[in-house]
Amino acid sequence: MSSKKTIKAAFEAMMFTLGEPLDVKLAADVLGISNKDACAYFKELQDEYEQEGRGLRVREVNGAFQFVTSSDVYDYIERLCTPSKKKKLSQSALEVLAIIAYKQPVTRGEIEAVRGIKCDRVLEGLENKGLIAEVGRSAGVGRPILYGTTDTFLRHFGFTSIEDLPGIDDIENAVHEQEEDDDSGQVTFNLNESVAQ
Amino acid sequence: MSSKKTIKAAFEAMMFTLGEPLDVKLAADVLGISNKDACAYFKELQDEYEQEGRGLRVREVNGAFQFVTSSDVYDYIERLCTPSKKKKLSQSALEVLAIIAYKQPVTRGEIEAVRGIKCDRVLEGLENKGLIAEVGRSAGVGRPILYGTTDTFLRHFGFTSIEDLPGIDDIENAVHEQEEDDDSGQVTFNLNESVAQ
């Protein structure tokens, strides 16, 4: 049986070697410990790096863990090397991605209904970037493709899991609150409308 | 002026991102500190990682520093990175294995009599895989080798003993019943048709 220290050291070295997120199950298998214990050790590491204010952080992506740099020292890295930049997504890509992220699994038709505009090109682009993937077929007419987000999506946005997304209910509330605010100043104009026509 | 903590965090993130050894001069430049100070910080990091028994170590290569994995956890890295290949037994290997499992101890001659085909190659393969082993010699002419299954064989199926195998009697009964069924399906003629000529 390996000591706690050895297990954590092994996880560090394994994450470093792998680069991409290391699945808890796989890590637990290699060490011969339970998934639950493995997960607890990863969380401990995560806390340590954060609390010690290190330049590396342990990031969780859908039940897997990876080393990434701390965003606190971004400026230095940028000064050191112009790192191969992940490209920012376009506005339309972000919109489509938001619809998929919150409504998944979702068909192209449903996405287009929300945006009022075709989005086959955007979908293709997102799929090529690995941010979305086909996750099945709808039972509806023509059995259209259902889309969902991928782990690459989580990594690109720094989300731990899909539950980590800002709550859609909050968004709805935010929209409504804003509307109410808007409403307060509008009463007088509303009457004018019928007259104007 | 950056704090000591920030400088070290920056060095960590810079080493991590760069991959190859990070030159002290370059690192000092980015942080706007002297080479001497930069070198001292790298050495401090080196000591920290070593003393804390982490899975990563800071290695110096000719006035440059890089993260490497600790040799203490090499075995885990090896286990993580070594791909595993699933191999399946061929139909003939499974047959021979089944005959040995149910009739053990059994000679090659007896196996060949059941299968009506030579099986020295198959036996060799199964022996190399540790699934069968010589368990003695028959008293018969030429004192041929007797084969039996091994603990490895049992482990593969998660059995504790050979008695755990599904009963062979069931199989023999099944075969007999099937034969009787065949017989009862007697030839019947229909004279009316034949006579109709």
Added chain:
Amino acid sequence: MGYKVKLSVFEGPFDLLVHLIENARMSIYDIKVAEITAQYLAYIEEMNSREIYVGAEFIVLAAALIEIKSKMLLPRITNESETDMTGDPRSELVERILEYKKFKQAAALIEEAEQRALRVFEKPQEDISRFLDQPDEYLQMDIKQFMNAFNLFLHKKQKIEEIKKNYARVEREKITVEQKINYIHSYFGLAGKDKVTFTDLVKENPGRYNTAVTFSSLLEMARKNEIELMQKHNFGPIWIKEVKKREADA
């Protein structure tokens, strides 16, 4: 006018509409359709005049707006004091705008997350090629697969044995039709009856070959009027009656 800025930036007709409504400081729940439609159409015209492609989707929404506008001109049937949203020709449009706004806001939220995540770097995988050359081989086997393989073998073996058995039987019992006819004649004598069933004849040896030879022999005997064959119904018992020699002569 607000709608003249950033001409091509809109992500679709709803995006443009939301922009116009917000720009006019209108409430989404009480859109001044006439005003907004005019602005919307002006915008599209502007796009046209600058030879910017106007997607069909923009035209579709323009048509919808005009339709709503015309419905708004009709006298309301509902009591003025009651706000009957279901009767409001704008209600479906409002719903769709709200839905679109919700996801536009969600897009803004995930864009913020993207901004933060872009400040974080991953590292590529280390060179692990030396491990890849020697894969760990392990045997994949489960009991079901094992039993299936064994059953298949037993089945195969059983079939082969059956064929062998039949082959051997034919060798042993190569009795001719002539021999069988003689046997049938003697059978009537031995049984002391002049009427027997087919089953009686093959009772001692119900094998396939014997059954077939017996049957052909009977057909041959019937052809020569040595016997009469009777069967009352399909697959029923076949009765064989010996025809006495003198009757046959007569």
